[in-house]
Amino acid sequence: MTTTAPVIPGRAAAERPAHRDGNVLRWLAAYTSSMVGDSVYYLALSWAAVQAGTPAQAGLVMTASAVPRALLMLGGGVIADRFGPRRVVIGSDVVRCAAVLAVAVLLFATDPGLWPLAALAVVFGTVDAVFLPAVGALPARVTSHGQLARVQGMRGLGIRFASVVGGPLGGLGVALGGAAAAFGLAALLIAVSVPLLLSVRMRELPSDDKAADAGGTAWHELVAGLRYIRRHRVLAPLMVAITLGDLGFVGPLNVGLVLLADERGWGAVGMGWVLAGFGVGAGAASLLLTVRGRLPYAGHTAAYAVLGGSVAIGALAQAPGVAVAAGTALLVGLLAGLSGALCAALLQTQSDPAYLGRVTAVASLASLGLAPLSMPLSAAAIGAWGTGPVFAVSAMVCGLGGVVALCVPGLRRAELPR
Structure with missing residues (x-):
């Protein structure tokens, strides 16, 4: 079976729309199935942990994945670039499947307590440190650069589908x-x-896209990847913009929203409507990119979307009722989904493919390692000063990401390939 396909400039097949490309659709089906499995896994883990221990112990089990994922993420990017993203994703899914299945059998046969659940969480987090950079690097190897924005939209639709279907399943x-x-x-x-x-067939890397540091030690490759990002006129400010945007976004839209609903007396149903508004907005942004395939002035558009989304985050805490809050959340989801997909597409198209695993690892570390730290801080700050001031500060932090994107010429003028 042929698993690689050479890149042949000028061939019409290379520019086949991603949503009509069977190779991309097989990748999307694999990605979506894995994401739905993740959603089911996290629900099962939280349920089993609550049944086996106290709420505090269950919380520790649920966060046990975070430490190895954050500590090992950059190394995972090196592994993805060294061995190839497809091979790493397949190996990661095999390990994750085996670990989850082993715990399922153990739970079926006996009542083992919390320790197997904690061990599973640690294994999952460790494998995620390798899996996430490889997943981010894979789209550039299954389609052409001109289709990467559309693929990011399709990926966003897969994430939305997994979040809607995974919980009920x-x-x-x-x-x-x-x-x-x-x-x-x-x-x-x-x-x-x-x-x-x-x-899935993989596109071969042209000789001029192969990293000059290939064949060195893992540490040398990691340092070379970080140096590559630091010196890049688009990727360096893009990483700053992504980090600021996530730091200002994650707290309010996770812990903050729960506390806001409780403060306003909206209840679980009201919070559900607000979350539904956000999901609809984010899904609409993904659908827009899937249909359009490319938006002009990508750097400008991403920057203004971040700025608009930050204003909407601040306004969310001032909503007088559930209906206005749901509409505001829809706007947050639309603008955050658009800016997130465009930033991901720029990250994909601006990176040399041989460095993409390490580039994705740095971006994932910012989103999944640093940004979650804002959640307990947001909760403590809301307890001290209320939702309005904390949402306003979070909005300003998020808006700084848009300011960075507008102030750095390389990022502001960045375009997606045609």
């Missing part, structure tokens, strides 16, 4: 067979991605 698994059944379902969904990925 996990709940159904728990209802029918307890946590063991839900873990088994998660393992099955992750396993489905493996044969799909095996059928």
Whole structure:
């Protein structure tokens, strides 16, 4: 079976729209199945942890993935670039599937307590440190640069589908067979991605896209990747903009929203409508990129979307009722989804493919390692000063990302390939 395809300039097939490319659709199906499996896994893990221990112990189990993921993420980017993203993603899914299935069997046979759940969380976090950079590097190897914006839109639709479907599927698994059944379902969904990925053809790297540091030690490759980002006129400010945007976004839209709904007396139903508004907006942004394939003035558009989204985040805390809050959240989702997809597409198209695993690792570390730290800080700050001031400060931090994008000429003028 042929698993690589050379890049042949000028061929019409190379510019086939991604949503009509069977190779891209197989990748999307594999990615979506894996993401739905992740959603089911996290629900099963939280349910099993709550049943086996105290709420505090369950919280520790749920956060056990974060430490190895943050510590090992940069090394995961080196591995993705050295061994190839497809091979790393397949290996990661095999390990994740085996670990989840082992815990499912253990839960079915006995009542092991919290320790196997904590061990599973640590294994999952460790594998995620390799999996996430490889997943980010994979789209550039399955389609042409001109289709990467559309692929990011398709990826966003896959994420939205997983978030909508994963929860009910996990709940159904728990209802029918307890946590063991839900873990088994998660393992099955992750396993489905493996044969799909095996059928995906990879584009070979042109000789001028191969990293000059190939063949060195892992540390040398990591340092070379960080140096490559620091010296890049677009990637360096883009990393700053992504980090600021995530730091200002994650706290209010996670912990802050729960506390806002409680403060205003909206209840769980009201919070659900606000979350639904955000999901609809983010899905609309992904659909727009999927249909259009490319937006002109990508740097400008991403910057103004970040600025507009930051204003909407601040306004969310001032919403007088659920309906206005849901509409504001829809605007936040639309602008955040648009800026996030454009930043991801710029990251993909501006990076040399041989460095893309390390570039993705740095971006993922900012989003999944640093940004979650804002959640406990946001909760403590809201407890001290209320939702309005904290949402306003978060909006300003997020807006700084847009300011960076507008002030740095290389990023402001960045365009997506045609």
